[in-house]
Amino acid sequence: MNIPDTTERAPGEPGTRSSNAEAAPSALPARMLTWQGADGGRLESARVLISGRRLRALGQIIVAGTDVAPAVTVSYELHLDDRGGVRRLLVHSVTAEEERHLSISHSHEGIWLVDRGDNLTAGEQRVERTELDGAVDIDLAGSALFATMPINRLGLRAEAGAHDVPMAFVSLPDLAVEPVRRRYELVRADDTATVVALTSGGNTVEVVVDADGFSLDHPGLARRI
Known part of the structure; x- marks a missing residue:
């Protein structure tokens, strides 16, 4: 029996079909990225595939x-999605308990649909519809990948400005x-790297990203290895 492949892929990844292939941007080769936490007790690794502003990432974070x-x-x-905003995120968190x-x-x-599965604490609803203060991006705690996602969406590697x-x-x-708020401001950019000032909760750090907008060094959080 043939079982159909329902894996969701970014445009251009092997196995995808498009009714308008010429209009779809070409996907870059998939990359494996790994970061070590600044405290040495955290490791993150992700396989990322980008096509224009679309992205698909499969990753894991291990925290000691x-x-x-x-x-x-x-x-x-x-x-x-094709504008660089989050379309969907699935997360699975495991502790000993x-x-x-x-x-x-x-x-x-502009509507977020939040499904918390079956593991609910007192007072939580399983599914919630919310606008999350107009957010289109997600920041996953401890992740070097998620922290830089707005940089590409905002075009900060090509245009100066603060957002x-x-x-x-x-x-x-x-x-x-x-909902939270972050401030992103371009510090400098060249052919090899971009530096963006990221302000969160009154604290500002200068994050260095590569030519594709992925973090190389995020002071206090992680460095790529």
């Missing part, structure tokens, strides 16, 4: 336990979702 926080393993699947799941999707009308960006913040390990 401490005296005040549990060890956590997180897997995620991220899809960006529990597993939690989150599915969050965003429509072009106050509403984002949906997903915390770990509970996968709670709340």
